[in-house]
Amino acid sequence: MTAATTTLGYTAAMLALTALAAKADGEFYQLDLGEKTRTAVISVERERLAYGMVFSDNIGREDLTLTASYKFTLGTPVTFRVGPALQIEGPDTLKGGIRLVAEHYQPTSFGSIFLLGEATTIDRGYFALAAIGFDKPDVTVEFSYLGDDDGFRDKVAALAFGIPNTKARFRAGYKFDTEEAFVGISINTF
Incomplete structure (x- = not known):
């Protein structure tokens, strides 16, 4: 695939997921830009179904991951999601797998605490996030750890x-x- 074809594919995926947002219970969008990396995230939830897209360009290594998942609880304050994932790595490598997410949101007297853990069979990838939100001032402190068995790691x-x-x-x-x-x-x- 050419760079133009890859870009068109990424754009089409983003537009498709954005179109789902019109009927969603909640959406999350994020764009981070650095000198060497860029990351775009879209997550859309409707009732028990969630759809997601993550595009990352990490020092020239481009990945697009598309996910769908079903949300459930097991009588705990933790929400689980499980479903298929599809990753386009570079312009021509396609990988499929299963993704499992566990998350917990807790309102507090000062704001909120959000914890998320994610694992996927694609390259044995993982992502962990802890976010502490404060109401006054309106600021959130986030810490995350991510990586895979392809050699990628970051804090x-x-x-x-x-x-x-x-x-x-x-x-x-x-x-x-x-x-x-x-x-x-x-x-x-949300």
């Missing part, structure tokens, strides 16, 4: 500042293994 710390009268947040952070600062924006309607 990330970020601050997200609420933009008044919107659901958008300005993000700034640092990727420790990549040794890169980044800025971004996120929108969360």
Whole structure:
């Protein structure tokens, strides 16, 4: 595939997932830009079904991952999601697998705590996130750890500042293994 074909494919996937957002119970969008990396995330939820897309360009290594999952609980305050995942790695490598997510959101007297753990059979990938949100000032502190058995690893710390009268947040952070600062924006309607 050519670069133009790859870009068209990524754009089509993003538009398809965005179209699902019109009927969703909640959506999450995020775009982070650094000197060497860029990441775009879309997550759309409707009742028990969720759809997602992650595009990452990490020092010239482009990946597009599409996911669908079913949400359930097991009588605990943890929500689980399980479903298929499809990854386009570079312009011509297609990988499929299963993705499992466990997440917990807890309102607190000062704001909220959000914990998420994700594992996929694609390259034995993993992602862990802890986010502590404060109401005053409207800021969230995030720590994440991600990687796979393809040799990719990173630890990330970020601050997200609420933009008044919107659901958008300005993000700034640092990727420790990549040794890169980044800025971004996120929108969360959940």
